[in-house]
Amino acid sequence: MLIKCPHCGTRPVEEFTFLGDARPRRPASNDPASMEQWFDYVYLRDNPRGRMDEYAHHAGGCRSWLVVSRSTETHEVFATVTARDYAASRRKGRAS
Ligand SMILES: [Zn+2]
Numbered sequence: 526m527l528i529k530c531p532h533c534g535t536r537p538v539e540e541f542t543f544l545g546d547a548r549p550r551r552p553a554s555n556d557p558a559s560m561e562q563w564f565d566y567v568y569l570r571d572n573p574r575g576r577m578d579e580y581a582h583h584a585g586g587c588r589s590w591l592v593v594s595r596s597t598e599t600h601e602v603f604a605t606v607t608a609r610d611y612a613a614s615r616r617k618g619r620a621s
Pocket of ligand 1: 530531532533534583586587588589
């Protein structure tokens with residue numbers, strides 16, 4: 526599997542460390558009334574079949590945190606963006 530790092534270009538997957546699903550959103554507050562939301566955020570993850578966004582650390586390269594959008598079935602990589610750009614695009618989506 527090859528991943529196109531925005532900084533280093535196309536690199537082998539062995540250079541990356543994966544953290545997991547990038548889609549869960551951190552709750553807005555640590556209000557005790559939202560403990561169920563915190564539990565979901567910290568412990569519960571989907572195991573989707575198909576397209577998934579995952580955090581990846583380019584440990585063997587530029588050491589940047591990225592979000593890799595890929596298929597869990599075929600391992601096809603659809604897009605790779607920096608974690609910062611991913612978060613910014615989600616904030617835009619939340620605001621509109
Ligand atoms: Zn890189």
